[in-house]
Amino acid sequence: MAQSPFIIQEQQFHRLKIVLERLCVECAARAVFLVDRDGQPIALHGEIGDMDTTSFASLAAGNVAATTSMAKLIGEEVFPAVVHEGERESIFISVIGRSLLVVVFDERSTLGLVKIRAKRASHEVAAILDEAVRESVVIGANHQSVFAEITDEDIDSLFR
């Protein structure tokens, strides 16, 4: 069967947002994203404009999935960070367990600064996500999820 859902609760989401906001300011980034390794966007902060953040998250996850497989082919377990440097905009991706911390930055910042600040934020993000994973299991086991009450009628209504 499919794996149990991964649930982020409100207070965890807000704590994640605070970490992302601070990271964004500290490393003068354009935007910071937290993405699940399966490609689901979890939280973001910064100058998003009209960026398609859902596609961005999916492509970041695909990118890391491909580089992780390449790492294994050459005998590495994982590349803990992936960097793409453009002429004006650059991307730094840090792998945190089952999630990715993605920093989009331009000439206002430097890769060195982003790496240092992202490292500290990674530990905080990892702690919150670990808590979310533990609580997801408890919620699932206790059937506390509101989805236990979904009716066939609810599901059918989506397709009318």
Next chain:
Amino acid sequence: MTFINYASREINCKIVYYGPGLCGKTTNLQHIYDSTAPQAKGKLISLATETDRTLFFDFMPLELGTVRGFKTRFHLYTVPGQVYYDASRKLILKGVDGVVFVADSQEERMDANIESLYNLEQNLESQGYDLAALPYVLQLNKRDLPNATPIEDLSMELGRKNEPIFEAVATNGTGVFDTLKAVAKQVLTELRKS
């Protein structure tokens, strides 16, 4: 893995379209994309070769509506069908919530269908999934072609577990939304159980 965000009140699920090369997986997504209102969909991303064959994956987010106050968003992916892209297929199956197997009904593609379905079972197993327990739909595509194998033969060869089976002509949209609805329903029903 379904991702539920209580703060933004969203449910995100991942559905993967699987099948042999040129069976119509991308055409399914293209039809869904073309037929959906702009506010319900994101961009259709295609990582394809110069000859328009899927190289890594196609992706489109689709919002279906709300259930119990939660927006339900389905992330639809296709895999590359060609045999030599197996490493990519494995990656795309990570975190999957539901699978659509798109079979090519043409007689001469029967072996390719069987091989691809076997590959799906193997790749799911390597990711810790069991096809027998996963939301799953079989779509028999290209029913309009003169060399299409009879439904009974295809169902017997490719059926695995009394899964819903839909006839389709993805190029004109026949059966495309029925397939999507069937797998999406199973995914949401699974969510209720978990």
